[in-house]
Amino acid sequence: MDIEAIKSQIDSQIQNINSVEGLEELRLKYLGRKGLILQLTSSIPSLTQQERASFGQKINELKSRIISLIAEKQKTLSTQPVASTGKVFDIGLPGITQDLGRLHPITQVIEEILDIFMRMGFCVVEGPEIETEYNNFTGLNIPLEHPSRDVFDTFFLKPKHLLLRSHTSPVQIRVMKSRKPPLAVVVPGRVYRPDAVDASHSFMFHQIEGFMVDKEIKFSDLKGVLEILAKGVFGKEIKMRFRPHFFPF
Incomplete structure (x- = not known):
């Protein structure tokens, strides 16, 4: 193959290229795994000992020239302005509003009560x-024989002293051990009991409880807090009735 003829050919071809895709095709044609340079290199063993060195040098010079021409053309193509599609894009126009998620009803109620x-x-x-x-259990004065401590009413874990809390009241123990009165605390959270799942029961549900520790806290303070809570959730016009109730959990 005539090396000089190949040089003239590559010069002519690269001048006519006007896209990155066309330049990549040219690169593969000459420098790819099945390209012309590799074909020239594979023909060296068929030459005489005297011809090999000279021909190999010419191949290296040709390869360097092709790499240089491709790099220059690539730089030229990257600086050319993108052809207009005829469409005008107004960057001042407002974007498309994305739909936002919504809070779960339970989360909404919890946040309202906490507020x-x-x-x-x-x-x-x-x-x-x-x-x-x-x-x-124990820190809340729930005795060992209490039915809530049975395996049918509480999810016990391994090791045996751990469990999925069956109410939010353990936080009372944690707060009173770490803080000093006066205390006014509200505790939200998920709790777990092995109840059969139906329309009104689940093995996981939410609780919110509160407690106050201070001097001269009276039953009327409890009634006042519950009244404010009920009117805040259900509206100021609701009618309320307080009655004693014992829940044996």
Whole structure:
């Protein structure tokens, strides 16, 4: 193959290229794994000993020239302005508004209740959902024979002293051990009990409880807090009735 003829050919071809895609095709034609340079190199063993060195040098010079021409052409193509499509894009136009997610109804109710408590001066405290048996039962004066401590009413874990909390009351123990009175705390969270799932029961549900520790806290304070909470959630016009009730959990 005539090396000089190939040089003239590459010069002519590269001048006619006006796209990155065309330049890549030219690169593969000459420098690819099945390209012309590799074909020239594979023909060296068929030459005489005297011809090999000279022909190999010419191949290297040709390869360097092709690489240089491709690099220059690539630089030229990258600086050329993009051809107009005829469409005008106004960057001042407002973008497309993306639909935002919505809070789950349970989350909305929890946030509403917590906001009411915080406006009354309560602080919000959360605790772990995996609790110790002491915090969940013993520290709350729930005796060993109490039915809530049965395996049919509580999810016990391994090791045995751990469980999925069956109410949010363990946070009372944690708060009273770490803070000093006066206390006004509200505790939201998920709790777990092995109930059969139906329209009104689930093995996981949400609780919100509150407690106050201070001097001269009276039953009327409890009634006042519950009244503010009920009117804040259901409206100021609701009618309320307080009655004693014992829940044996």
